[in-house]
């Protein structure tokens with residue numbers, strides 16, 4: 001397939017470039033025609049395996065029949081009525097989110113249309129509930145691109161260039177990245193505890209008074225920043241810090257949630273309960289839906305304080321209910337099992353390729369980090385980009401993240417044989433890129 005893009009894709013991309021905003025961060029020239037499960041076809045009839053799932057969105061695979069049927073049935077009834085009124089699909093979804101929320105307390109949900117809007121709602125709720133205005137975010141984070149969320153986003157300068165001033169009152173701490181740590185730990189100290197100590201001693205001690213901090217916003221596994229899993233000591237120490245100063249712990253589970261790690265929420269792997277969860281992406285298998293799920297005692301804002309026209313859109317909610325049903329019955333287990341299988345296979349590939357410095361992740365949220373050399377762990381940015389392009393030419397859709405990482409984030413429905421097929425292409429692409 002080295003003649004990509006084909007003639008139809010080339011023509012479409014040409015038209016696209018004359019009418020679509022140039023700000024979209026397009027990678028290689030994949031022009032979609034249709035998809036089924038983990039497979040997708042481009043407009044020229046070429047077949048690909050999709051290990052990116054529309055940036056970790058199509059949780060149940062492309063156009064799962066149960067999701068398609070739920071959408072069709074709802075569309076026949078009504079498409080929209082607005083969040084000023086009531087309907088059962090919306091309530092049913094909120095009841096389901098209450099059931100799967102990662103805390104004991106009852107939950108209330110606020111529905112949005114995207115990840116960034118969920119983060120925006122979480123920021124506003126935290127300010128409103130605590131009466132405080134400050135926040136802590138993390139370097140490498142990605143929380144979206146609207147003005148509040150993008151202030152916390154700290155993975156690439158391009159997200160901020162040309163947009164200052166951003167939201168006031170946000171300070172970034174280093175994300176607990178044990179592969180490339182930037183802080184020095186004390187003897188015997190878990191690196192996660194080092195980061196929490198930095199927040200308390202350096203940020204609270206010298207910059208922002210903790211009694212003015214409304215919330216700490218964090219991805220339980222960092223996504224766009226490089227699929228980074230924090231060490232086990234981090235979240236318990238962070239929760240303790242939040243409790244000590246009356247700060248809300250806000251988990252951005254937009255990418256890591258909805259079963260991607262084999263549990264509903266990635267934070268469940270670390271044994272602590274957040275106060276607010278931001279969700280989107282996999283929540284409705286590709287229909288534009290997001291939500292914040294908060295403890296009832298935290299979602300205290302009054303009527304009119306926050307709202308939106310499309311909130312609780314019935315078609316998106318119907319798709320979400322079908323998605324949650326499939327994840328609950330089949331794909332939570334599949335994500336854990338096939339995720340472990342894929343990670344083991346990737347570690348075998350790593351053993352054959354010194355250019356791979358790390359394979360990490362939980363469930364089907366796996367990062368493969370390419371390095372210039374094992375000792376310095378310097379990010380091999382260009383090699384990573386070449387591999388992504390060469391994999392595309394061989395029929396595999398991959399996405400990069402961080403400086404030098406390739407993410408493996410296929411639909412949660414992926415089978416072991418599809419993993420085998422995809423990883424064979426992946427290794428061929430690595431071989432070809434290393435030769436180049």
Ligand SMILES: Cc1ncc(COP(=O)(O)O)c(C=O)c1O
Nearest residue numbers: 114115116142143144223254255
């Ligand atoms: C963790 C996280 N939060 C928020 C967002 C923003 O979501 P959206 O692009 O739907 O606004 C993303 C998107 O990649 C994300 O990964």
